[in-house]
Amino acid sequence: xxxxxxxxxxxxxxxxxxxxxxxxxxxxxxxxxxxxxxxxxxxxxxxxxxxxxxxxxxxxxxxxxxxxxxxxxxxxxxxxxxxxxxxxxxxxxxxxxxxxxxxxxxxxxxxxxxxxxxxxxxxxxxxxxxxxxxxxxxxxxxxxxxxxxxxxxxxxxxxxxxxxxxxxxxxxxxxxxxxxxxxxxxxxxxxxxxxxxxxxxxxxxxxxxxxxxxxxxxxxxxxxxxxxxxxxxxxxxxxxxxxxxxxxxxxxxxxxxxxxxxxxxxxxxxxxxxxxxxxxxxxxxxxxxxxxxxxxxxxxxxxxxxxxxxxxxxxxxxxxxxxxxxxxxxxxxxxxxxxxxxxxxxxxxxxxxxxxxxxxxxxxxxxxxxxxxxxxxxxxxxxxxxxxxxxxxxxxxxxxxxxxxxxxxxxxxxxxxxxxxxxxxxxxxxxxxxxxxxxxxxxxxxxxxxxxxxxxxxxxxxxx
Amino acid sequence: xxxxxxxxxxxxxxxxxxxxxxxxxxxxxxxxxxxxxxxxxxxxxxxxxxxxxxxxxxxxxxxxxxxxxxxxxxxxxxxxxxxxxxxxxxxxxxxxxxxxxxxxxxxxxxxxxxxxxxxxxxxxxxxxxxxxxxxxxxxxxxxxxxxxxxxxxxxxxxxxxxxxxxxxxxxxxxxxxxxxxxxxxxxxxxxxxxxxxxxxxxxxxxxxxxxxxxxxxxxxxxxxxxxxxxxxxxxxxxxxxxxxxxxxxxxxxxxxxxxxxxxxxxxxxxxxxxxxxxxx
Numbered sequence: 001x002x003x004x005x006x007x008x009x010x011x012x013x014x015x016x017x018x019x020x021x022x023x024x025x026x027x028x029x030x031x032x033x034x035x036x037x038x039x040x041x042x043x044x045x046x047x048x049x050x051x052x053x054x055x056x057x058x059x060x061x062x063x064x065x066x067x068x069x070x071x072x073x074x075x076x077x078x079x080x081x082x083x084x085x086x087x088x089x090x091x092x093x094x095x096x097x098x099x100x101x102x103x104x105x106x107x108x109x110x111x112x113x114x115x116x117x118x119x120x121x122x123x124x125x126x127x128x129x130x131x132x133x134x135x136x137x138x139x140x141x142x143x144x145x146x147x148x149x150x151x152x153x154x155x156x157x158x159x160x161x162x163x164x165x166x167x168x169x170x171x172x173x174x175x176x177x178x179x180x181x182x183x184x185x186x187x188x189x190x191x192x193x194x195x196x197x198x199x200x201x202x203x204x205x206x207x208x209x210x211x212x213x214x215x216x217x218x219x220x221x222x223x224x225x226x227x228x229x230x231x232x233x234x235x236x237x238x239x240x241x242x243x244x245x246x247x248x249x250x251x252x253x254x255x256x257x258x259x260x261x262x263x264x265x266x267x268x269x270x271x272x273x274x275x276x277x278x279x280x281x282x283x284x285x286x287x288x289x290x291x292x293x294x295x296x297x298x299x300x301x302x303x304x305x306x307x308x309x310x311x312x313x314x315x316x317x318x319x320x321x322x323x324x325x326x327x328x329x330x331x332x333x334x335x336x337x338x339x340x341x342x343x344x345x346x347x348x349x350x351x352x353x354x355x356x357x358x359x360x361x362x363x364x365x366x367x368x369x370x371x372x373x374x375x376x377x378x379x380x381x382x383x384x385x386x387x388x389x390x391x392x393x394x395x396x397x398x399x400x401x402x403x404x405x406x407x408x409x410x411x412x413x414x415x416x417x418x419x420x421x422x423x424x425x426x427x428x429x430x431x432x433x434x435x436x437x438x439x440x441x442x443x444x445x446x447x448x449x450x451x452x453x454x455x456x457x458x459x460x461x462x463x464x
Numbered sequence: 465x466x467x468x469x470x471x472x473x474x475x476x477x478x479x480x481x482x483x484x485x486x487x488x489x490x491x492x493x494x495x496x497x498x499x500x501x502x503x504x505x506x507x508x509x510x511x512x513x514x515x516x517x518x519x520x521x522x523x524x525x526x527x528x529x530x531x532x533x534x535x536x537x538x539x540x541x542x543x544x545x546x547x548x549x550x551x552x553x554x555x556x557x558x559x560x561x562x563x564x565x566x567x568x569x570x571x572x573x574x575x576x577x578x579x580x581x582x583x584x585x586x587x588x589x590x591x592x593x594x595x596x597x598x599x600x601x602x603x604x605x606x607x608x609x610x611x612x613x614x615x616x617x618x619x620x621x622x623x624x625x626x627x628x629x630x631x632x633x634x635x636x637x638x639x640x641x642x643x644x645x646x647x648x649x650x651x652x653x654x655x656x657x658x659x660x661x662x663x664x665x666x667x668x669x670x671x672x673x674x675x676x677x678x679x680x681x682x683x684x685x686x687x688x689x690x691x692x693x694x695x696x697x698x699x700x701x702x703x704x705x706x707x708x709x710x711x712x713x714x715x716x717x718x719x720x721x722x723x724x725x726x727x728x729x730x731x732x733x734x735x736x737x738x739x740x741x742x743x744x
Contacts, residue, residue, distance in 0.1 A: 173550065173681070173683045174550075174681060174683075175501055175508075175547070175548040175550070183681075183685075211548070212548050212549060212550040213487070213550070214550060214551070214553065214683055217491070217551065217552060217553060217683075218487050218488065218491065218550070218551065218552070219487065237685075238685075239684050239685060240684050240685070240687055240699060240702070241685075241686070241687035243687075243690075243697060245697070249697075250690070250692060250713075250716045250719075250720060251719075252719060252720060252722070252723045253723075255688075256686065256687035256688070258685055258686050258687055259680060259686035259687055259688045262680050262681065262685070262686050263680065267507070267508070267680065268505070274505070275505070275506060275507050275532055275533065275536075275731060276507060277507075277723075277724035277727040277728065277731075278727075279723075350719075351716075351719035351720075351722075398683070398684045398685070398702075399684060399702055400683060400684055400702060
């Protein structure tokens, strides 16, 4: 009988106290100690049929790496992880494990699943803290591939191609690589130093990153082919923020979540020494119920707002955000105004936001998405007194690339159309993945798409 | 890194720099802009391209030292390097098919209006230019406009140079004198563009304006640069910066442009101390 931990509950994750952390930008979850990790790893039954792996978009050999942790072989565990994911320290923090690998865990039939995400994070952090060894640059195969966008899908695709020996160049529009990992997800959920380490690892593998280049403007896809790139992967991410088209959205004090988060994260407005302008808010309403809404609300609190509301038109059970993010937000004092929908942003004579007029909703019959349709309750209007409103209701794909690239087809929402699961677009040798194809989704789905495209690009080029 | 190859002051608060940026120089067209960060921790500043040399691989930028960001940019001298520069962004100004155009520039907006006037001139269009400034010392690019225009009117608020009055005074006199313009292209302060549009609407002359709202990424991600145009939300960075001036909600744009006025005042006071040698 192996040394197994039959506890029904996951080893708890140490976290910063909610009333301390809602005033700083340090990481909320503090990570397992080695003892905690080994203890948790021993809960894994090592199932032969590996149900967890079936739900992992990048197909990590989960029981194998966990077994290494249980044996106190952290470098061995890291080697298994890094064979399938280029960004383990990121995945361990931001993947929705509860709806993926952990959902399938046999231990979940009675008690908690194994803390797969927490273990992944531990192994990646352990490696970063204990090993200064950079990955070896593989032998070049003499073929060039271009990647558009240095976000999760592009970094994953480039990493996989580099491991196969491709001369890979990522073109990034912003001044810094990382995409949503640096402009969107806040420091307290994903420290930027960790993202930078993962990017440095990719560079050690030979991936080149050209920042300040907008494909579709600075260079076109046709020019990339003319420069000798044999295939292009587009991971340009989600684009323009959606607004509700209600009166008052152009008042001063109305932000898109993209803008608010970018000012705080990428442009470092959280640092008092930063030059980045941002509104000093007292009361903030964030509209939306996804992870981005939770990030924006928790940032607003940390930026010093006394009152922060989440306004969402359905109920708590329907919130698209991860439960963990919702719970963290609640603990930090974010007020959830559920079953409420904004109908007008109110402002003063100088054009500043003074309130958000909302109407109460109730849930009716399920709609096409299978979720119960929210219906307004007549006469239930009320005003939330706020000076800032942040719209976090999704994005529409960026129009730059398909406007300047012949033969790149998009659907009616402007998402790039792919011919198959490998991400091949309507143009030969041009692949795409992540939010540019799916619309706003998760980091790990984008990584999965980048990984599949890398395999398909390899087949494409080698089969020529 | 993007090296500053040349720098000169056009007037006490407007600087012109030539920057080594071969990829941007190869593509830039009149009306497009770039975003730069002077140093590793600087703000992203959008600036419209004032000129380009495709063979030499350089672009020319003209900027007014108005806030902390531009004061920091102005602290860089010839042979210094700009940390980041990305572009060309936005849609070029459409000039196809135009045969007679009045180009109206106000203040530092003249720097953006000039390449448009030049492009129109080069394609054989008749160009009338009206350039306006507060006072004589602030006049820039007068000879450059004269070189590409059949008629150039210089306006100053105090009459210290050219004619006394606003650009709209000159524009109305040109229109009423019988000049039948295909288009008026107006580039300058929001308030100037607003009044040019009120005037041209009266005479039913199509008017294009170049909008320069607050933006962060400039590539269609942050949504900060949104404007209401013809009742619809438009994004200056990917849909513009040029729009039909008769459809732009100027009052909203003017209000939104002041979002960070307090913040900027504070930052400017700090920056003035830091970079005081440049802004004397």
